[in-house]
Amino acid sequence: MPELRRPDGTEIHFEVRGRSGPVLVLASYWSWIPGVYEELLEDLSADHRVVVYHLRGTGESSRNGPYDMETDCSDLEAVLDRAGGEAVVIGTADGTNRAVRVAASRKDLVAAVVALGTAPFARTHFEGSEGMIASDTVVGAFIDMLERDYRGALRALLSATNAQMSESELRERVAFQVSYCPREPAVARVRAWAEDDPTAAAQETGERLWILSAPDVAGPWLPPPNERRRLVKALTPRAHVEEGEAGWGPISRPDISAASIRRITDRLRLESSA
DSSP, X not given: OOEEXXXXXXXXXXXXXXXXXXXXXXXXXXXXXXXXXXXXXXXHTTTSEEEEEOOTTSTTSOSOOOOSHHHHHHHHHXXXXXXXXXXXXXXXXXXXXXXXXXXXXXXXXXXXXXXESSOOOXXXXXXXXXXXXXXXXXXXXXXXXXXXXXXXHHHHHHHHHOTTOOHHHHHHHHHHHHHHSOHHHHHHHHHHHHHOOOHHHHHHHGGGEEEXXXXXXXXXXXXXXXXXXXXXXXXXXXXXXXXXXXXXXXTTOHHHHHHHXXXXXXXXXXXXXX
């Protein structure tokens, strides 16, 4: 498998599926592991070139930091550069933050950002809402739990945001997660994400930002749909929003997600040829 060597000597492992078509790059996030989006990526690789990379400190990439937002954005930018640019970047959680930051600074590399779940905003924008993400106490307690009981914290998060998982699936996912991503990079990235404000970058990305969501995305962590819609309209009015039914998502309904992403890449191809 190909490796990308960074200036500090870190080796970033990445994989490419599909031989032709628009370039799609998955902006890996703090809790991503291979297999999470397997059906979605396999579907898209039929008519896209799909690039997936392992964040530094995880998987087959070098197990060394730093694990901060600036370094991770630089790594993503290097992956996009190697992929040939003009890519559609798919992101979720802190991966979306990195995607819009690179999209804002390197427009030549990013044709569009597809945010799975919700738009990339600062936690401060959710203040006063019902979502757990708005509470410094809750977020701080979760980070503390990650540090003290990494397995327990992962299990609590996965069970809250993946109601479709059986008990055996939860156990297997947690075990794989721990082996793929040690506690240190996970905690550091969650801290960086909690402190980050990507709003200006999201606004600069403008109409290149696409948000694919559902009413129950992220369980109790995010505020109700009406509050999320209000924030998107107020903070990123040029972004495109597509909301599916409850239970929809890239894991539960990869076929719907793939169809939505194809509509985006088809539209971009038409616009570029016009």
